[in-house]
Amino acid sequence: MSEQTRFILPQSSIPTQWYNIQADFPEPMPVPLHPATKEPVTVEDMTAIFPENLVMQEFSTEKYIDIPEPVREVYALWRPTPLLRAVRLEKALDTPAHIYYKYEGASPAGSHKPNTAVAQAYYNKQAGITRLATETGAGQWGASLALACQLFKMECMVYMVKVSFNQKPYRKMLMHTWGADVVPSPSDQTNFGRQMLEKNPNSPGSLGIAISEAIEDTVTHPGTKYALGSVLNHVCMHQTVIGEEAILQMEQAGEEPDVIVGCVGGGSNFAGLSYPFMRERITRGKKYRFLAVEPSACPTMTAGGLRYDFGDTAGMTPLLMMYTLGHDFMPPAIHTGGLRYHGMAPTVSHLFKLGLIDAVAYHQTHVFKNAVLFARSEGIVPAPESAHAVTAVMEEALKAREAGEKRVIVFNLSGHGLLDLAAYETYLSGGMEDA
Ligand SMILES: *Cc1c(COP(=O)(O)O)cnc(C)c1O
Numbered sequence: 120m121s122e123q124t125r126f127i128l129p130q131s132s133i134p135t136q137w138y139n140i141q142a143d144f145p146e147p148m149p150v151p152l153h154p155a156t157k158e159p160v161t162v163e164d165m166t167a168i169f170p171e172n173l174v175m176q177e178f179s180t181e182k183y184i185d186i187p188e189p190v191r192e193v194y195a196l197w198r199p200t201p202l203l204r205a206v207r208l209e210k211a212l213d214t215p216a217h218i219y220y221k222y223e224g225a226s227p228a229g230s231h232k233p234n235t236a237v238a239q240a241y242y243n244k245q246a247g248i249t250r251l252a253t254e255t256g257a258g259q260w261g262a263s264l265a266l267a268c269q270l271f272k273m274e275c276m277v278y279m280v281k282v283s284f285n286q287k288p289y290r291k292m293l294m295h296t297w298g299a300d301v302v303p304s305p306s307d308q309t310n311f312g313r314q315m316l317e318k319n320p321n322s323p324g325s326l327g328i329a330i331s332e333a334i335e336d337t338v339t340h341p342g343t344k345y346a347l348g349s350v351l352n353h354v355c356m357h358q359t360v361i362g363e364e365a366i367l368q369m370e371q372a373g374e375e376p377d378v379i380v381g382c383v384g385g386g387s388n389f390a391g392l393s394y395p396f397m398r399e400r401i402t403r404g405k406k407y408r409f410l411a412v413e414p415s416a417c418p419t420m421t422a423g424g425l426r427y428d429f430g431d432t433a434g435m436t437p438l439l440m441m442y443t444l445g446h447d448f449m450p451p452a453i454h455t456g457g458l459r460y461h462g463m464a465p466t467v468s469h470l471f472k473l474g475l476i477d478a479v480a481y482h483q484t485h486v487f488k489n490a491v492l493f494a495r496s497e498g499i500v501p502a503p504e505s506a507h508a509v510t511a512v513m514e515e516a517l518k519a520r521e522a523g524e525k526r527v528i529v530f531n532l533s534g535h536g537l538l539d540l541a542a543y544e545t546y547l548s549g550g551m552e553d554a
Pocket residue numbers: 229230231232259260348349350382383384385386387388389457458502504505533534535
């Protein structure tokens with residue numbers, strides 16, 4: 120074989136610390152506000168729904184936080200994940216660019232989400248919590264939390280957006296297999312759900328409604344806390360294991376990235392790959408570019424505004440300073456469930472405001488066209504979310520071809536699409552439309 124194309128690390132290279140980008144921000148980020156008083160939220164406010172150990176992480180500006188050994192031991196089920204060079208895709212595009220991808224689809228749930236689910240279950244267990252409540256859209260987060268709760272012997276209650284519950288049964292089955300309870304949202308289990316059903320019995324649900332239900336469930340059940348799969352600082356921080364491994368793997372490959380790419384829903388997988396590289400840019404003058412990719416149907420950064428907004432529809436969460444389309448924004452029913460969120464992680468929003476990140480949006484038919492080319496070149500069928508990153512990567516590679524220059528592109532293949540094949544089938548049969 121002429122060239123190495125797959126870069127793997129030994130189990131001992133699983134990172135021992137998460138990286139907290141707040142320690143290196145050129146200027147501090149606006150703090151979250153209490154929804155009623157509009158005063159900065161306190162640790163006490165947050166412990167109504169999160170355990171204190173995770174609240175302390177949420178507020179922390181320590182540069183590194185040690186990863187507990189039991190969490191690293193679970194990570195060892197699939198970490199370190201491989202970094203691959205997409206040589207066949209490079210050939211198909213006839214580009215001088217070198218394209219690398221970090222493959223987070225290698226986890227048991229098929230995405231990056233268990234990186235934080237496992238950490239959150241562990242810290243809740245440490246705090247004496249016995250049950251976690253959460254929401255899920257297409258089911259990736261619910262499945263990841265179900266897995267994590269099972270591994271730490273906790274109960275898991277998932278409010279799943281009704282349209283996905285009905286149309287995408289496989290992740291619901293996965294959650295059942297891992298022992299979680301799953302109900303379609305809006306549900307009759309909460310006051311807010313019942314109100315929503317009264318207004319519209321056929322409500323397809325939304326992520327915002329499901330979050331409101333999960334929070335209400337949390338505050339009405341003793342021994343229960345809430346877990347969020349993206350957006351918050353501690354969630355993005357748990358994902359930095361991706362970028363720390365990728366830095367070592369790019370050293371193995373003997374290359375420096377020019378551009379680092381990830382899709383953004385709430386921002387966590389993008390943060391996970393980017394932030395360790397961003398640290399090198401901010402603190403050591405590296406020239407890396409960062410590109411966040413979103414769907415045109417839910418263009419949070421490319422068309423939304425930066426302001427304080429709620430994370431949920433009911434207005435129960437703290438107000439976060441973030442790019443947002445408004446907490447009552449109802450995204451059209453595109454095939455990329457994981458990117459249909461109205462807001463953006465405050466840390467990603469802050470870096471975008473500071474000009475350290477670029478953002479771009481694509482329509483879904485364009486995204487699926489590129490996803491199919493990726494699958495036919497590299498074999499892996501990307502999750503529709505990840506296919507947004509794939510699309511931006513291909514555009515970068517084509518620009519490199521036009522400019523006749525080598526460019527090193529690294530992107531996060533945040534998950535596989537093996538439970539999203541119905542969307543591929545819709546695309547391949549010509550039935551997919553742009554919102
Ligand atoms: C949930 C999900 C996303 C979007 O969430 P982020 O927090 O923005 O990472 C992206 N890709 C996959 C595969 C997902 O499951």
